[in-house]
Amino acid sequence: MTEGLLISAPRSGSGKTVLTLGLMRAFARRGLRVAGAKNGPDYIDPAFHAAATGRVSLNLDTWAMGPGLIGGLASLATTDCDLLICEGSMGLFDGVAAPPRASGSSADLAATLGLPVLLVLDVSGQSQTAAAIAKGCDTLDPGVRIGGVILNRVAGDRHRRLAADAIEAIGLKVVGALPRSTTLVLPERHLGLVQAEETVGLDAMLDAIADFVAMHVDLDAVQALARPLAHATPGSDASALPPPAQRIAVARDAAFSFLYPHILQGWRAAGAEFLFFSPLADEPPPADADLCWLPGGYPELHAGRLAAAGTFRDGLRRFADKKPIHGECGGYMVLGETLIDADGVTHRMAGLLGASSSFAKRKMHLGYRDVTLEADCSLGVKSARLRGHEFHYATGFDGAIPDLPFAMAADAQGNPPAPSGTRRGLVTGSFFHVVAMRT
Template structure:
């Protein structure tokens, strides 16, 4: 990627944004089915995901064999978003970008910076393939489609796919009404509980944990292929374009050699973060706490990502070599934990059954899933003090998404940062620091720009 800061116009690969009027409408199933079926047909398919999401991009990669990048108009500067869209389409015939939530759902922000999938589609010039769950309605679906088509003049609806169709009469009623309102219906998926992917409290069970994933993806592709017009959908894809500054503000690596925990308990690392650190010359060394591995000694920073430590708390508590290595590492080098990693750095982690498991004890807080409280949303973080991630006072953008509650029975640690949500709430201290250990529920996405 160029380091020039001059404006330029860049063509993007052909793409479509697979979106829906609401969450749970069928975006993921349709996206994975299209990705897999086009890949099996010999196309080189790239993936992307609107907004903050660790889980869906891993399924995209499994379906296509290519990296999938998050595209976030709230957290990312336009130049970074454009650079990642170009990366998703490099040497690809097609990019399928899965939307988040409803097409226009986002957070307060400047025009084009609300975090909505509509922002991404408009900025990149990719048409929207709208999947509409028509369960419990027929002709009314046409009003929803027409509303989506008229609500934002920046967008182009390239076509519609119906989901959860009850039968031929149902399909015909909805299709005729939608097409009479000026939009093409390119497929109709019947109800099919048998191909659903397993879920848990933060969304789908992770791709790496999903049993027989290749067979499941092939079944989804076959199901989608039987009920849509694949050729017509492919014809609706368009080459996008962007006009932005060429210099993309990737997050600087927090060290030259970075030890990163990676296994079923620690999986939440954004692909663009890893790519950016490597592009800047950092060496990444992965290790497994669940396998009782110590952080590599030749690294100068240890990073514990988020994930599902609460599902493996007993195994982690028994990983004595891992904890000994962590305590040795932090004597003279920084250790940072995000969300799940933050919990592992604390005193204890209580699982949903109420069993408390001793953790690293490097930070003062204890965490519990026995009494759950959902906390989620975009966050702007101002660094409380100098940190390998950023200087004191620097701002980062990211998000929070967890169910854990926390308490600090002793004297509280110094805060990691001061955070504010996207809705203009008061700035509050967040996370903790103790010596060279630090952690927070805040997931960083990008430097503020």
């Protein structure tokens, strides 16, 4: 049975991602079959996991997914695998107000799957106080077990000994101490890390990170912390969303890259076929597809090229005359009238929906969404409920003739539902990213 562990920290910015990637690559170089997973909604980290391990990394989310789906996806992720390394999100206990084990926190996922937590502590600016933080993480939730601790940003041997001795005195094992490093930093942009496929020299960088981690972490001790996964039953249902069509044209390039692997795998397992095309290469959606899906991504970084891609836009309009199109976030922006980039330049988009979007004044929209569809569409029938999230910096605004709403969306804070996205004819779009159908 596959064993696993979850890497978390008391807060964001503690070094989880670099440690996760280093451990993944280091164990893979030892000959282990390593699988990755990511707690919560995140497109970018799983792509780095896949580069480090050579396997698809799946998202697991206790707010958006029920225990059965989480178990099914965990089983799928660990097929023919020796070790699962799951990267947490934010701080260990950070989530939303929700029933027990459904907050979306890393702690809830660890408890659901029985994964011990490898706790990363950024000890810069402290020493023995790190033990108090570790003890709090270890005792706050009886269902969450801290298996071991790794110190990060250690200033020197004396600093390491002070922090490690205090932590081990409360009964927790320190299995590594990473010194401060300014060279092993992954490039970032406004939604997080620069995408894996855009990171120059990624493979060499992953090897360098693995070398660094292997030098300062007891890999044998880390592997010994792993435990068999609970509720990961082979054959469990891993379908988060029924396929919207048999033959699905999917935009895929640097502008359209945010489509969750578990969604694609579920559609493929249900018999759907994918026809990938590149709007940036001015390719239209294949005419023999039954539906066109425009995922999220970074169209704002490529707005000029998309505006000049006449063959793509004309093909999209012809497709919309007879067959459905759906756009998520970035895809939604491209379906609208215009996109204003960060420099204030207005770019003409497909015009299949009336809304426009602007990055001239950035405003972050972030959080879970519980969505109810307003009409039958490619994602389901009227009144079907979906769970997912928004994460973008664009401001959306209606055109001269507003379209009908795509859905009503409630957040996780209990605010009243509000219209989300728009629809016109066979075309739908929204800033909402679907994670799973609500059951």
